[in-house]
Amino acid sequence: MREIPIRDALREAMSEEMERDPNVFLLGEEVGAYNGAYKCSRGMLDKFGPKRVIDTPICENGFAGLAIGAAMAGLRPIVEFMTFNFSLIAIDQIINTAAKARLMSGGAFTLPIVFRGAGGAAYQLAAQHANSFDSFYAYTPGLKVIAPATPYDMKGLLKSAIRDDNPVVFFESELTYSLKGPVPEEEYTIPIGAAEIKREGSDISLITWSKNLFLTQQVADDLAAEGVSPEIVDLRTLRPLDKETLLSSVAKTHRALVIQEQHEVASYGAYLAHVIQSEIMDELDAPVGLVSSLEAPMPYAKSIERIVLPSKERCLEAAWKTLEGWR
């Protein structure tokens, strides 16, 4: 199978859906003439024209709100945030308007809209450009929240997000836009709300999502070298959560470690620990482990940035703690 980078997988997903449905359009800062700040929309302005690939001024609340209004009138916008750090300017529109319009109207509104862009830390971007807001958006009923890792999952899930009739928040990562992986030429979609076992094992479930899948794979390799059989659960979607895949993995391995880029307090990983412990307490041989970012805004200096983020060392330490008494 051919291998393409994530930015191309995303572009193919958007382009195919725009060819399929004339009501789908893309707007955001630099998406047109500049070909996207991270080149995810390369060539799309030439292909679809300025009516459907729209450069906006820097006004996140304005263009997110405009997209919601357009969705209310029957269009299917894709809103690109250059990064999700800037989505906070629009968070009132996403949470207070998009997520609530259907309930407040007693089901009158249908809002097919995708908010997508890069989330999480990259290299030395300092505190204001390194936010991981997965937990913020996953907290909100009325949104669907997707955070895939691989090119294959990115393409299949973005296509499903664009076809979905609900507001969807779709997280990508600055660090992985160039990462290549197998993506078939033929069309496919991946259902929203379906986790995937990325590695089968029997001793511990390593639960993660987004680019931390790649960190988790390194952790799993190291554990395997020590004779442990780790299973990797890639959630891919945070809301709705695929409880079935999550719980059946943990029921099999009896040990669970969540690896997340969020801070621990009030985080999605803490919620996962609650779900596991409240639903299958009897299956657990150890408390659910959780590796998170430290409780600090992201510092700039390289030496401490990598301390704040989950590292392989911290993950292994937590894994061995969760594995206490194993064998």
Add this chain to the structure above:
Amino acid sequence: MDQDLVADLYRQMLRIRRFEEEAARLYTERKIGGFLHLYIGEEAVAVGTASVLEERDYVITAYRCHGHYLARGGSARHGMAELLGKETGCSRGRGGSMHFYDLEHNFMGGWGIVGAHVPLAAGLAFAQNYKETDSVVVCFLGDGAINIGPFHEGLTLAALWKLPVVYVIENNFFAMGTPLQKTAPTEDLSIRALGYPMARDSVDGHDVFAVRSTMHTAIRRAREKRLPTLVEAKTYRYRGHSMADPAKYRTKEELEEWKKRDPILTLGEKMISLGMKETKEKIDQEIETEIADAVEFAESSPMPDPSTATDYVYV
């Protein structure tokens, strides 16, 4: 003067007034919960505007939304039921006073965060251009909304992309309890349009015919030239910001001055001078009947079933 038009404008304004007077009564009886922001005094703005719109046009507004909903053709029954939190409400009891919706009449709500609906209106207008319709959008907002970011972002996009939308600032001179002098360094709020830039106008919002004329021009600009307009309608709310507000920040004399020019009172007097006394009395009676029926309908309707608490979250 077109007597049918006069009668219709009078009917529409009185319908809103009487609907809200009954709502105020039901609120004091604690049958309505939460916030209740009344539009009483400002009816000529909604009715004058609605009278020059086509069915295919869109209206969107903030949380003081009952008047715009009714002027757009919303049912008094379903509006009153919404206030009482009933399943038969225009938002099935899920929205309440601030969140009326009636998509059948292209009434798009009913939004509770000041200024946040301004970009939504731009989006509704954007969609009309995208789909190549000739529909236009009217967006009502209060004078309290003109300093917040989304107002400027929405107007920026409307002007930049030449969107068919008319923004109507209902200037009632108070942002909740703060007088306009403390929030804006000018008395003519339409000059905010200059910087985007877009066309602007200012109108006496207590004069329903003046509102019609101003809005007719602005709507034609939107429909034919696909250009936005910012209109300021100077008006006055007779009640407090919400039912919880006794409005002690203004004088009784100021209120009485505005009431002397009350749009319903003055149009009623005009009808009598035009020899339309019988028509007026018939309308008065019909509105009483309609509102009484709406209250009866609302009170006798069921509340949403507890099993439906999480319905209407996802499609």
